[in-house]
Amino acid sequence: MPSITLPHVPYYVAAPPTKENLEYADLAIIDISKASSEEGRAALAIELREALLNLGFFYVIVNHISAQTTRMFDIADVPFSAVADDEKQNYASTRRQDGLLQGYTTRADNDGRVRDQLDQYCIHRDVTKRRHPEALLPLLPEIQEFSSHNHFNVLHPYPEVNVCPGVLSEDSDIYIFLRLIARSLELPEDTLLKKHVFDATGETAVRFIKYYPRTEEEESKTKNVWLQGHTAFTILWSQPVTALQIQTREGKWRWIRHIENALVVNVGDAMDFLTGGYYKGTIHRVIQPAVDQRNYTRLGLFYFCLPNDDIKLVPMVESPVLQRVGIQRRCEDSEAPTMENWRKARTMAFGLSKLKNGKEDGVEEEIIHGVIIKHYD
Template identity: 55%
Template structure:
């Protein structure tokens, strides 16, 4: 993390929080300062387990990062966008559709959103291998702690999930800096104010630095979309497909989307910083059958019986190359849902 010798870069000033009265999701808050004792860890494991089986989203506080360190992350996150010109961005553009790998830039208008509207989002993605590119390391130490808590919820050894995320093995865990730019009124109308369709992430967990521009929403069990509230210097964690597959449906890959911000924030760009955790490429996405919990509650399979369970590499490449590029079919059950089959799994996108 930052020291006295860090490079000087422009400071990114985060926008003010919205004053609108939004319908916020009631998410658990995990206080990592309580993880110092076995009793505290057990209590946190129960709290995380409950969050992952219900909402699939939760906040983390007292994670060891100071407010100044979090501010520095946003300063760094803005550099690939504000300090790099369009010509140089093209040189480092990613080849997601061809390779199924989110590395380098995802430039604007790469994804189709809806109604002929293409996105106004820039990504810069950096592989977890620090020898390939320089990137912030602040979130990396958190992954083992979060994974341990989730493993405890399944009543498995604490290192079960950690061992699937080897930083020195072949895999695609990565840091993402993401910048959303305001859109035209015509694009908002044609896309029904949706900036990024409702979807599940395809890794195990996603860690997001909380930021003030309200746009992220989750789809609740009651069928309603609710906003994610900003908590100063908090991290927001959610589960993805790989976690749902490995836990036999016990933990939920939560559906979330990004929409147009409230009126008092619509002139601002929205800068985000993420860590997407993926198991090693050779891990089979089959349920962890040794879990006593799964033996008690049963397994909800996403793969058809007899289907060849994909590896992490197969799943991430298929999801990455298809997103925003493939032809989707409207669901027969819900006109606001579009569907596609990837590796024998029904994947839904919510408008």
């Protein structure tokens, strides 16, 4: 943290964990303490590959930063609880005009239709890139450090290489996500690091998302779905309101269990493109929470990381693994979009495209850059 004395932030009171008997997904728990040796890294690459092929999501447990995690959830609530609605309009995102999510996307953006019952505030990795509400200004150094922590201490290096000392905790473990994915594909470990350079990614950002309870009439109109199934390369800091579900490879919806101080990690569209369909983005959705939590708000703390804007989304054909299993291209290489073109097109289309019924029940489709995108109810 930047100093011993931090700006005061009201404490966000989260819901108590659900006591409902739910069908949970059996996610793998990645123990990054194994990464201290070459033998451990080889074993972790296999574990990660199995986790991504099985459910596409996995947990990483963080046992030593409880206070800092609590602090970040307190900060995450500030854009919603400490900023008036009329002031939020001064910092609205321009996603419809240019595909940039930075700033607010609120329930008011739904044009009177019942859709996602959430407010979102998106902060670029460079917090100086645009203006922020006054209530957030004293907190920007902490948000900047949180962004750096996620990118360098979660995605990039090994424990013995702390490239971002002092972020969140001076003795924090360093996570190895991108290196292990490359290793699982039998590629040089820096392959994906070069495609996810901190200063070259266009919309890598921290997002604070707050979901609000709905009336029974609104729930009926949306079939209890709060956020439709989608795919993104995401780090989610686990929180107690149980509302996130993933779709298994067999087509079953299963809940994600809350684990204190855990990260829930999944890959998405970009990795699907880059691995030729080997690591598919798991379909997931946010639905009406468990019965004993339905009167609570749900506060989400996210880090979304995308490849560099200039990366063309074509399969990494040099991977021996992909050569053995075969490559399933989502489009011809000559027609593949760059990351910048893809993310902007998806962002501008989200919630505005006229969706068509797909071949599967409960699935609607749209086409972006010649690629079929499915939305799951």
